[in-house]
Amino acid sequence: MFTERIEGTTHIVVPQQHLTRSMFYNPRMELCRDIDVACLAAFIASAPSQSLRYVDALAGTGARGVRVAHEAGRLDVTINDHSTPAFELINRNIQVNGVENVATASHENANGLLHRKHYDIVDLDPFGSPVPYLDAACQSVKKLLLVTATDTAPLCGAHTGGLRNYGARPLNTEYHAEMGTRVLLGTVTRELARHDKAVKPLLSYAAAHFIRLIIQIERGAKKADTAVSRLGFIAHCFSCGHRVAFPCRDLLDLNVPDRCEICGHKLQIAGPLYSYTIKEPAFCERVHRELANRALGQQRDAMTILHTSIHELDIPFFFEHHALCKTLKIPPPTLTALIDELREHGFAASRTIFAATGIKTDARIDELLRILKQL
Numbered sequence: 001m002f003t004e005r006i007e008g009t010t011h012i013v014v015p016q017q018h019l020t021r022s023m024f025y026n027p028r029m030e031l032c033r034d035i036d037v038a039c040l041a042a043f044i045a046s047a048p049s050q051s052l053r054y055v056d057a058l059a060g061t062g063a064r065g066v067r068v069a070h071e072a073g074r075l076d077v078t079i080n081d082h083s084t085p086a087f088e089l090i091n092r093n094i095q096v097n098g099v100e101n102v103a104t105a106s107h108e109n110a111n112g113l114l115h116r117k118h119y120d121i122v123d124l125d126p127f128g129s130p131v132p133y134l135d136a137a138c139q140s141v142k143k144l145l146l147v148t149a150t151d152t153a154p155l156c157g158a159h160t161g162g163l164r165n166y167g168a169r170p171l172n173t174e175y176h177a178e179m180g181t182r183v184l185l186g187t188v189t190r191e192l193a194r195h196d197k198a199v200k201p202l203l204s205y206a207a208a209h210f211i212r213l214i215i216q217i218e219r220g221a222k223k224a225d226t227a228v229s230r231l232g233f234i235a236h237c238f239s240c241g242h243r244v245a246f247p248c249r250d251l252l253d254l255n256v257p258d259r260c261e262i263c264g265h266k267l268q269i270a271g272p273l274y275s276y277t278i279k280e281p282a283f284c285e286r287v288h289r290e291l292a293n294r295a296l297g298q299q300r301d302a303m304t305i306l307h308t309s310i311h312e313l314d315i316p317f318f319f320e321h322h323a324l325c326k327t328l329k330i331p332p333p334t335l336t337a338l339i340d341e342l343r344e345h346g347f348a349a350s351r352t353i354f355a356a357t358g359i360k361t362d363a364r365i366d367e368l369l370r371i372l373k374q375l
């Protein structure tokens, strides 16, 4: 039994019940697909003379790949899934939308396909962790890599498995969504570096149950070295809430204090994770404009993510406004009031895409609490 859904301007035939995992269609990922279409349109516009090859390597119903073929603009699209029912459904969705001239269904193991062929743009949208496909994807990709992870528990430190799967130790803090995003980005950075490629993150965000990275690829061993040097650690004090970031080389030089400079408690170390900027504001501006000019189901939420991202400070953690107010036993003032007050005191401050009540600032937690108390 099948039913039809409309996302953007694309009709998607989906199983009425999720008969098998391979025919899986997740309506909650519409937000992600809306943002992808806008990102790809913005990316294609920046390379107008080229015809780019895109692959949706783990396509399921083909919802993402067919939308890209139908809505994003001029691309040569491959939509792949190893499952036969999924492959048949992808073909049907290609026909329903009349994109046979630009999109081809493929019926292969994703790793085999990606090891065999180079694509300008590689999209990995697996169940759970993308790690089993990263080596092949990093070998294949030439210009743009899009990666989803839905195994947010190990990535964010809520379950064990961070070290096993991602070679990093996340900590379960109030900024865990950002920590998971940066741990994933760190893993991708190292994987690409093995292929003499470097990450240039264009947009990185986390929504309720997934993390999504949109990464431009730069080539060359030197650039890969620079990208790897952007990995770092975060030291967190679970006693007073102090947090501080430092580069990898400091840890290798044993140059990291193990006691909190505010309260003297032992610091916990998270990482390695990507500690440099995780977005490109000029690209995000173009994506924001693309979103504004389209009729999309999740347009408002998508535009909020892009708008916040453009203005977000490049600091690898944030504070939770309500948690701070709870510590002080005061009713929370508005976030805008706190941001203004921090700026008045000479600190940088912004919102964050990772939490509606999150605040980024270069103020230390003791300074932040002092300013908050005066408000």
Ligand SMILES: C[S@@+](CC[C@H](N)C(=O)[O-])C[C@H]1O[C@@H](n2cnc3c(N)ncnc32)[C@H](O)[C@@H]1O
Pocket (backbone or CB within 6 Å): 021, 022, 023, 024, 025, 026, 029, 033, 057, 058, 059, 060, 061, 062, 063, 064, 080, 081, 082, 083, 086, 108, 109, 110, 111, 125, 126, 127
């Ligand atoms: C999360 S679903 C894809 C959802 C889809 N991208 C969307 O936006 O709706 C993951 C898909 O990967 C497929 N898959 C899993 N392992 C694979 C492999 N090694 N090669 C090819 N496809 C695979 C599964 O059959 C499943 O359809």
Ligand SMILES: [Zn+2]
Pocket (backbone or CB within 6 Å): 237, 238, 239, 240, 241, 242, 260, 261, 262, 263, 264, 265
């Ligand atoms: Zn402390």
